[in-house]
Amino acid sequence: MGNLTGKKVLITGAEQGIGFSTAKCLIEAGCDIYIHYFSGTEGPEKLALMAEERGQKAMFGYANLTDAAETEKCVAEAAEFLGGIDILVNNVGGIIARKWLGEIEPEYWQTVIDVNMTTMLNVTQSALPYLKQNTEGASIVNLSSLAGRSGGHSGSLSYSMTKGAVLTWTRSLAAELGEFGIRVNAVAPGLILGTRFHNQHTTKESADNTVKSIPLGRAGDSDDVARAITYLASEYDGFISGATLDINGGVYRM
Structure with missing residues (x-):
């Protein structure tokens, strides 16, 4: 695994959950970091303080x-x-909200696309000139979901569609940016409890039933995903590109 000390990271949506844990993991690996947030500063403030106490930029x-x-x-x-x-x-x-096929309105449909795909387009386009400047290579890691692999639970049709698109986006982008030494990979987490996503949109009964189907016999947590993202990020000069790392305890196997 490559040395991340002094590497410059931009992470989006790092106020809680997977984003917060990933930012923390990257700081602990020695990165300088810019933390984007949308819905609150408490998490970013803690992360910035942690980095500064370690003598890193945040x-x-x-x-x-x-x-x-x-x-x-x-x-x-x-x-x-x-x-x-x-x-x-x-x-x-x-996910925005759980809506079944007959309940999906055009505004909701577009919102789910914008939150999960347009954001990724905007950020990656804006970051591209800076990523291309790296002579040692650069790394992009995209967040998909097990729902993008399996289709998700009922009521997640729109969300699952966009997360499947993220997987294709990742493969296509890896082909397009490889000549610049930019690697592009994705992670596809399964049931990751303790995040705003599942706190708002997954009942305890549903989570318990899902856990019964997981070979490892437990749900994941944000740290499980953060370690995987940090691994993919650290291979900034490696040979892994266009790949998706599934993090689901063995429930989905390819």
Whole structure:
């Protein structure tokens, strides 16, 4: 695994859950970091303090990443503060609400697409000039989901569709950016409890039933995903690109 000391990271949606744990893991690996947030500063403040206590650079900033202009400003601020971008973690996403086929309205449909895909487009486009400047290679890690592999539970049709698209986006982008030494990979977490996503959209009964089907006999947590993302990020000069790392306790096997 590559040495991450001094690597410059931009991570989106790191105020809680997987994003927070991933930012923490990358800080502990020695990275300087810019923490994007949308819904609160408590988590970013803790992360910035942690980095500063270790003698590393850290800054956090707000942006609505569905807005291209706001995104470009946020990414430029990150690059200026860090002195470039070596690693991009596209973590922003969400189910918005559980809606079955007959309940899906055009506005909801577009919102799910924007939150899970347009944000990724805006951030990656804005970060591309900085990633291309790296002579030692750069790394992008995208957050997908087991739902993008399996289709998800009932009521997650729109969300699952976008997370499946993230997997294809990752493969296509790996082919397109390989000539610049930029590796692009994804992670696809399964049931990860303790996050806002499952606190709001998964009942205890549903979680308990899902756990029964997991060969390892437990749900995952944010640290399980954070370690995997850090691994993919650390292989910034490696040979892994266009891959998806499934993190689900063995419930989905390819």
